Amino acid sequence: xxxxxxxxxxxxxxxxxxxxxxxxxxxxxxxxxxxxxxxxxxxxxxxxxxxxxxxxxxxxxxxxxxxxxxxxxxxxxxxxxxxxxxxxxxxxxxxxxxxxxxxxxxxxxxxxxxxxxxxxxxxxxxxxxxxxx
Numbered sequence: 001x002x003x004x005x006x007x008x009x010x011x012x013x014x015x016x017x018x019x020x021x022x023x024x025x026x027x028x029x030x031x032x033x034x035x036x037x038x039x040x041x042x043x044x045x046x047x048x049x050x051x052x053x054x055x056x057x058x059x060x061x062x063x064x065x066x067x068x069x070x071x072x073x074x075x076x077x078x079x080x081x082x083x084x085x086x087x088x089x090x091x092x093x094x095x096x097x098x099x100x101x102x103x104x105x106x107x108x109x110x111x112x113x114x115x116x117x118x119x120x121x122x123x124x125x126x127x128x129x130x131x132x133x
Contacts, residue, residue: 011133012046019127024061024116030125035071036108042131045103047112050126055094059118061125063087063099067107074111088117105131 018032034045051061064086066074080086089099103110116123 013042013131015048015128015130017126017128018112019114019125021124021126023122023124024114025122027116027119028122029113029115030127031111031113032127032129033071033109033111034129034131039105039108039110039131042133043105044132045105045110045112046100046130046132047103048098048100048128048130049089049114050096050098051089051114052096052124053091053093054118054121054123056121057091057093057118057123058120059116060091060097061089061123062113062115062117063089063101064113064115065103066111066113068109068111069107071109074109077113 019030022030024030047063049061049063064080066080068074087099087101089097114125114127
């Protein structure tokens, strides 16, 4: 019985840093993909993003996720946003903001995109991921 309990208890992986002090140009995007071998056996992906804004920034950052059954054909950006597969990180010009986002694992592959909504200045980001069972 204790083996069954241990097998069913919620588990999380150790945090993995996917992006470190990564500069996203004005209007640009940074991304990373998690694949079937990583997501197998887990039900959720948790992504934490730290955005460090330029003092002249006027727009924040969007964290968007796209699903794929095969690692090639991902949701289109328009369709993902239409169903709310994104979270915005508020603007703090000249400072940093951190947000943690829970993403359900509906498909074996998930592409996480961090979009600089500001079209005039870059933003520096750090991103970590954790899987949950």
